[in-house]
Amino acid sequence: MESTVSVSKGVFLFPNGFKKGKSVNRKKSQQVLFEKIFMKELWYKTYTANWNLIETELQNLHNSTFSLLLNDVVSHIKNCGHESASLGVIPSATLLTGVSQPDHVSQFTSLINIIREEVTPHVALVNSQDAATIKHLVENAVWQLINGSQALDTTYDEDEEENDCTMKKIKKNQCTMKTLKNWYHSKYLSRSPTKQRGLPSVKTLVIIIPDFESFNCNVLQDFVMIVSSYVSTLPIVFVFGVATSVSALHKSFPYHVSSKLLIKVFHSHSSPVYMNQVLEDIFLTHTSPFHLSGKAFELLTDVFLFYDFSVTGLIQSIKYCMMEHFYGDNIKALCCQREMLEEVIMDLSSDDLENIRHLMSFRPFLEQQDCRTKISLFEDDDYFRDALYRQMIKLHDYLHSFYMCVRLLNILVKDLPKNMLGRSVREIYTRCAVEWITDTQPFKECMQLINFQSQVKLVETVKNALKLINSYTQSASPVKPLRSSPMKNNVNNICLNNDLGDSFAKTLRVHLLTFLRQIENANTEATTNVIPETDSINENVPGNRYKLKEKLLKATRVDKVQSEFEMVRCRFVSYLEEVFHKGLQPAHTQTFYEILFFSEVSNVKKHIIGSPRGAVHTALSNPVHYLQCSCCYLPASDSVIDTLPDVCLAYKLHRECGKHINLYDWLQAFAAVIRPDDEDEQRHQDPNIQLRFTRAVAELQFLGFIKSSKRKTDHVMRLTW
Structure with a gap:
């Protein structure tokens, strides 16, 4: 009898030695395929290097920002005494995280890593979607506490292996607090002295609830009461993540439940504060390889302040702008570190140089040159490379002076009344990047207010400014000629302004020191x-x-x-106006600024700011926009055809009705479009058409376009206009 012959029907498997690869390998192959397409492109190499640098700085900033807070939480967990355990009181920490939900993930991930490294490997993170009932909450918490520490255990013996094998056989629906108690006692307490020498000390069980407001209050109350009955035998600690305020914790728990918790509150940084740190320390610096224009920067900050308060979303938006800036354009490879400019310029092809000549900011620079220089810039690529290198060095010097002056202006005006220019570097940068700040009325009013400051306040302001200038006065790389770029026809009269950059900062420092000594020694008494x-x-x-x-x-x-101090103060204010007029020139006044600054706001606005209403309306009224199929093509925007999806057809018909829609009339119109050749009675009585129409109406109700009417049972009410 053959192997495929059987009395009953069946499926016969013939293994040929093929083994299904892991998902990780498939991801790696996809990643290799993606890199094979772009990895040799100059712009992709620069983009990858720049974003890796930004990611490293973001991670360092995140660790430094939340390290103090997380260390305090971990210290509290370490020092949680269990003297109150006999009374059934659970030690707990309440972490006020702020309203930005996407940023909570990174905070609690860092917290879990620190707890597992320094305190205990037994940590359970339970989200609200995994704890709809008390049964699911207990199962998830116990399961994570039991199974989450196996990868971190470093001590093994025969008894422990047997216990682990028995605990692995426990199903998730069998995880209860009694099971957790038996497991904990068998792991840490019921050990002989000889075997317990190599084991770690008694470990705390930490249960983290990151989204407290999203939980069902009754479920949490029952969970707290259950845990309080076991806290005398199990060292359990709660960590609550509260987005709003501590009052939410007290409102959710009545007295008989809150009395079972020993709460200590820890305050996290608010989202705007963290956002300012990210922007000021990483992106609004002259060392950043990528810069945003004033309009693009204002768009991203408005999305943050008026939509989601998510720093993670802001960073992803900047990343999207960065991808849009670099994609498919080799000249954007010049958007790199200052030390890499020479190497990148030499790698540019003739077509890339021609694209640089087509930039709008190249024309004003070209008009300043004489005829021989213009001819050399267009015909001699080596000469143009040398000019490009010098202009890029000048642009980097401009960025050095620009960001320094932005921070200097922030120091001078942040304490002035009315906040005419803002209190943060972010607000001042938005103004300075769009317009000549020195020609605006708020800037002139700020200078007038500085001219009324007292001697003590002015001395303090100048000292703070000197601290800033000292951080910027670092040795800058000198401008040197490019390798393998000979100068022809002895044309070397390109105009360069060497007043910006490091020399500008050093000169400013000398003048501020002089003004500081004059202000300190000036006499304040006026004679009449x-x-x-x-x-x-x-x-x-x-x-x-x-x-x-x-x-x-x-x-x-x-x-x-005037007194001597008043005269010195007037000279100081006049000098500041000259400095800011020179250092706070908008970016669009600089040659080749398009290479370093992203300004294509219209291309990314629709991707960063979603418009769900418009997208749904477009999908339902003109489905060919998304489906890209010929069967859904409409000769006119208000026409209907029988090949449209049912929900699209029902949507276009309901737009022709008033506030109340008769379902019977709607069904007749629906059937008339689908089967125009049949009779009326046959069309709307067909069960297939009735089923399709009912489903389309249900989908429109789910999308929020209609709702059932209480006034008339055979009508629905239209919710849009």
């Missing part, structure tokens, strides 16, 4: 000169009131002479 009265005509004429009034006014008239 009284004008003597020489006109004695009609001095004793009685009854002349006007002459008497004029005489008294002249007697009180004095000439005020």
Whole structure:
């Protein structure tokens, strides 16, 4: 009898030695395929290097920002005494995380890593979607506490292996608090002294609830009461992640439940504060390889402030802008570190150089040159490379001075009344990147207010400015000629402004030191000169009131002479205006600024700011926009055809109705479009058409376009207009 012959029907498997690969290998193959397409492109290499650098800085900033807070939480967990365990009180920490949900993931991930490294490997993270009932909550928490530490255990013996094997056989629906108690006692407490020498000390069980407000209050109350009955035998600690305020914790728990918790509150940084740190320390610096124009930067910050308060979303938006900036354009490879400019310029092809010549900012630079220089810039690629290198160095010097002046202006105006220019570097950068800030009325008013500051306040401001300037006065690489780029025809008269960059910072530092000494040593006492009265005509004429009034006014008239401090202060304010006029030039005034600055806001706006209403309307009224099929093509926007999807057809028909829609009339119109040749009775009585129509109506109700009407049972109410 053959192997495929059987009395009953069946499926016969013939293994040929093929083994299904792991998903990780498939991901790697896809990644290799993606890299094979772009890895040799110059722009892709620069983009990858730049984003890796930004990611490293972001991770370092995240660790430094939340390290103090997380260390305090971990110290509290370490020092949680269990003296109150006999009373059934559970030690707990409440972490106020803020309203930005996407940023909570990174915070709690870092917290779990630190707890597992320093305190205990037994950590359970239970989200609200995994704890709809008390049964699911207990199962998830116990399962993670039992199975989450096996990869971190470093001690093995025969008894432990047997216990692990028995615990692995436990199903998730069998995980209860009694099971956790038996497992914990068998792992840590019921050990002989000889075997317990190599084991770690008693470990705490940490249960983290990151989204407290999303939980069912009754489920959490029952869970707290259950855990409080076991806390005398199990060292359990709660960590609550609260997005709003501590009052949410007290409102959710009545007194008999809250009395079972020993709560300590830890405050996290608010999202705007963390956002300012990310922007000021990473992206708004002259060392950043990628820069945003004023409009693009304003768009991203508005999305953050008015939509989601998510720093993670802001970073992803900047990454998208960065991908849009680099994609398919080799000249954007010049958007790199200053030290890499020479190597990148030499790798550019003739076509890339021609694309650089087509930039709009190249024309003003070209108009400043003489005829011989213009010809060389267009015909000689080596000469153009040398000019490009010098202009890129000049652009980097401009960025050095620009960001330094932005921070200097922030130091000067952040404490002024009315906040005319803003309190943060982010707000001042938005203004300076769009317009000439020195020509605006708010800037002039700020300079007037600085001209009224006291001597003590002005000295303090200048000292803070000097601290900033000292951090910027670092040695800059000198401008050197490119390798293998000979200068032809002795044309070397390209105009370069060497006042910006590191030399600008050093000069500013010397002048600020001079002003500081003058302000500190200036005398604040003002002298007055009284004008003597020489006109004695009609001095004793009685009854002349006007002459008497004029005489008294002249007697009180004095000439005020400014004090030494006031004169120094006026000179200082005038010097600041000159400095800011020179250092805060908008980016669009610089040559080749398009290479370093992303300004194509219209291309990314629709991707960063979603419009779900418009997308749904487009999909339902014109499905060919997304389906790209010929059967859904409409000759006119208001026409209907029988090949449209049912929900699209029902949507276009319901738009022709008023506020209340008769379902029977709607069904007849629906059937008339699908089967125009059949009779009316046959069309709307067909069960297939009725089924399709009912499903389409249900989908429209789910999308929120209609709802059932209480006034008429055979009508639905239209919710849109």
